[in-house]
Amino acid sequence: MLEIPWTEKYRPKNFDDIVSQNIAINNLREFVKNTNIPHLIFTGPAGTGKTSTALIIARHFLKEEELDTNLLELNASDTVRIDFVRDILKNFVNQSFTKNGSLKFVLLDEADNIPGQVQQALRRIIEKTSDNIKFILLCNYINRIIDPIVSRCAVFRFTSLPKKKIIDRLKYITEKENLKIPSNKSEQFFNQIYFISGGDLRKAINTLQMAVALELLENLDINEILRISGFLDKLTLKNLISAIKRKDFISSKEIIDAVEILDSRNFIRQLSEMLPILDLDPSKIINLRTYIGEIDYRISQGADEYIQISALLANIIEYIQI
Ligand SMILES: Nc1ncnc2c1ncn2[C@@H]1O[C@H](COP(=O)(O)OP(=O)(O)OP(=O)(O)O)[C@@H](O)[C@H]1O
Ligand SMILES: [Mg+2]
Structure with a gap:
């Protein structure tokens, strides 16, 4: 079954698609009216929309064909060798330097897993890069990011999604995918997936897709769903x-x-x-x-x-x- 993961298929494409996170999203809508945005930090639990929002922001400023040249995604493990990061960034900045000085984005995922020493070096890199390079740092725990970096960024906090929002999104996907869930058990089914997800929408969507892939929906075997998700039935x-x-x-x-x-x-x-x-x-x-x-x-x-x-x-x- 070579279907693309539903978490990707239903990844929000614009601010309106982002469920919950009203405070962050409303402020970001204002921010992006201006090209003079600060560097950003998105912090909060897994599967709450941080990466999706960062990509929406990059796409807001960049044309589709610019994404390859003007958006650089790095992971914490890429930054362990800081010389490597320096080189990559130098190339990124110089590469096909755009005439109209359009923005470039560096998405730094798992920024809280970057060792302190490397963060210090990173801070100097952030200071020195020109104004058209915007860093967006993503993390689960902001207290693991050094103060000098935090103070150079606008911080947006993402929160665990409430039960109703998760269930509504699952119902939306259920409808789009034409899934048949026995109506007498559907309430219990969605409640259980919410419980399994612990407020992580990615996990909730993955659990739904897994239940479908394993054909657990026909007879709606909730205990089996619990078991394969690592819970007690x-x-x-x-x-x-x-x-x-x-x-x-x-x-x-x-x-x-x-x-x-x-x-x-x-x-x-x-x-x-x-x-x-x-x-x-x-x-x-x-x-x-x-x-x-x-x-x-x-x-x-x-x-x-x-x-x-x-x-x-x-x-x-x-x-x-x-
Ligand atoms: N607030 C949200 N609104 C709509 N969909 C969401 C939201 N949060 C998560 N999702 C769904 O979950 C998937 C993963 O979300 P995303 O990658 O943005 O999470 P994240 O906050 O970056 O998590 P992590 O900390 O694990 O990187 C998305 O593709 C989307 O399907
Ligand atoms: Mg992410």
Whole structure:
């Protein structure tokens, strides 16, 4: 099946297509009325429209045939060797220098993964480049970008998309693609995809396309969709909850071990939604939420997932009163 990914097929082509992000988009509409724009930083969670918006801005100023010469896309891994970046930029700036001094854009993806030393060098490059070169830095965490760079850019914050916006977009694609979703289950289906996406529209669209590719829509097998996305299916989750409520650590561990595809951070998100039904007293729930945040962070930083999940289960079970 050589269909192009729907995330690309439905990539927003202009500001009106961008879902949500009203504050950023409304300000950017004003910005682009002028060619004298500052360098830009778009920051926010994955799949919220940063790259799409950067491309819309570049296309706003550039003709289709100029895109090859006037738009340079670099990734954090390209910038590890700063000499390489210098060379590329030098070529980019000099190459077919446009008569009317039209703008050129450097899109720097994953800018927050660029090491600090390299960012310092980059800052000098940004300072020295002529006014017709505009940098657009994309990142998930702006606090990982050095202040001297941040202070040279206008910062726009992108936020996780709300449930309704994600579901509306999924319904739009469903309609365009002529998908048949059993109407009695459609509400549950979209809710579940939203949950899986965690506010990341790219993930939501990919999950929808995957469900179609795997022919899961006909009988609408929501449990299978959960499983392949690295979550526990409903029955497994139910069994786990009852093992936890019985304070049965061994069984809860066995249930987790038997799961074929387990994405530990997905699992943590799923489990944290279950806290209210575990009959813990509210003060304990607060402690647990703090602990869950800690475990999630440790895993994000590369801690052993198996050990962290065990620790989390043990901790929750300790708080259960029988
Ligand atoms: N705000 C949005 N409006 C419409 N579509 C969106 C939006 N955000 C994401 N999408 C969809 O998700 C895809 C990926 O979005 P995009 O590449 O802009 O995300 P991003 O914010 O750059 O994410 P990352 O941080 O992972 O690079 C788009 O092609 C589009 O289909
Ligand atoms: Mg991006």
